[in-house]
Amino acid sequence: EKGGYDHFMLKEIHEQPRAYRDTMLGRISEDGKSVVLPELKITPEKLRSINRVHIVACGTAMHAGLVGKNVIESLVRIPVETDVASEYRYRSPIITPDTLVIVVSQSGETADTLAALREAQRCGAPVLAITNVVGSSVAREADDVIITLAGPEIAVASTKAYTSQLIAFYLFGLYWAQTNGTQDEATIVNVLAAMQALPEQVEHVLAQAEVIKQVAESISNHSSLFFIGRGVDYAVAMEGSLKLKEISYIHSEAYAAGELKHGTLALIEEGTPVIALITQEALYEKTLSNIKEVKARGADVLGIVNEGYVHEVARSVDRIFAIPRTLPVLTPALSVVPLQLLSYYASLALGHDVDKPRNLAKSVTVE
Numbered sequence: 001e002k003g004g005y006d007h008f009m010l011k012e013i014h015e016q017p018r019a020y021r022d023t024m025l026g027r028i029s030e031d032g033k034s035v036v037l038p039e040l041k042i043t044p045e046k047l048r049s050i051n052r053v054h055i056v057a058c059g060t061a062m063h064a065g066l067v068g069k070n071v072i073e074s075l076v077r078i079p080v081e082t083d084v085a086s087e088y089r090y091r092s093p094i095i096t097p098d099t100l101v102i103v104v105s106q107s108g109e110t111a112d113t114l115a116a117l118r119e120a121q122r123c124g125a126p127v128l129a130i131t132n133v134v135g136s137s138v139a140r141e142a143d144d145v146i147i148t149l150a151g152p153e154i155a156v157a158s159t160k161a162y163t164s165q166l167i168a169f170y171l172f173g174l175y176w177a178q179t180n181g182t183q184d185e186a187t188i189v190n191v192l193a194a195m196q197a198l199p200e201q202v203e204h205v206l207a208q209a210e211v212i213k214q215v216a217e218s219i220s221n222h223s224s225l226f227f228i229g230r231g232v233d234y235a236v237a238m239e240g241s242l243k244l245k246e247i248s249y250i251h252s253e254a255y256a257a258g259e260l261k262h263g264t265l266a267l268i269e270e271g272t273p274v275i276a277l278i279t280q281e282a283l284y285e286k287t288l289s290n291i292k293e294v295k296a297r298g299a300d301v302l303g304i305v306n307e308g309y310v311h312e313v314a315r316s317v318d319r320i321f322a323i324p325r326t327l328p329v330l331t332p333a334l335s336v337v338p339l340q341l342l343s344y345y346a347s348l349a350l351g352h353d354v355d356k357p358r359n360l361a362k363s364v365t366v367e
């Protein structure tokens, strides 16, 4: 049932190209010019009246929501807040009928997320669910549902469900942008074409797993490390850090690259591993200078970069991993993959139960 892989997690990491294709299947018009989501009941008029978005979820699904915030804000230009479900419902969030609440849940059964959904509906807001399970509680109760087609996810640490949630956000963001007219056709066509190239690009990343395996083995004897990045790279850094903690039990922290010197730079010592994501063209110079700051303090840096920047970044890092070229908004769908592999191989090197980490459950149906 593990399809020849040693663990479900590794199998699921490798299923991502298929999960991307399946989640996009039938949702992009044949001419490649628009997104079609016939399952949505929310009307174009209603979508145009929405003036704020709350994305609510737990764990890895919340991290997908952090990328979702970037997607919606950049494509639709509507303010988005992403929050942890267990916080959201107890802080008297400002929810109006013109707020779209998006809940994200692989299982569709997470109690905190379900409670947030109910609170949003009580306040009269439409709720859109992004979930992997048809017929789950979240899918049944939400007003609208976009199903991710990741297929069953068995490993506790979420991989293909997370990336399929990213694909769902891209599709919905583009659909909304075309509905509201916030992006022209050429932009939409361009993003859709780049999305369709993602599955093959993920294959390309997976083919370089050996490089990541070596880094994972070298970090496995450290007790603490950092993930840094800016913009969506920071959102992906948070997911990479969570994944590592979940299954390898190595402590790590994700930091906005520019914030290090306002906080924890003192914790960077000789040999401290730092995983630096540097995929955003517009932030390239800024992140590079942050990498130089940690290097100057002795950090052992793995740079995860855009193919186009390998030569320039190589001089400032110890090791480099290149992801294929894509649009800035889409990089998380590629850059998270080496981080998934990193946590997998670190957990393996330490002899932990990769698929069933201690103290965690696949879905938590109590608050």
Ligand code: BG6
Pocket (backbone or CB within 6 Å): 058, 059, 060, 061, 104, 105, 106, 107, 108, 109, 110, 113, 156, 157, 158, 360, 361, 362, 363, 364
């Ligand atoms: C946690 C799981 O309990 O719930 C995480 O251990 C998961 O892996 C989180 O990301 C949210 O789960 P779901 O099913 O709502 O996406």
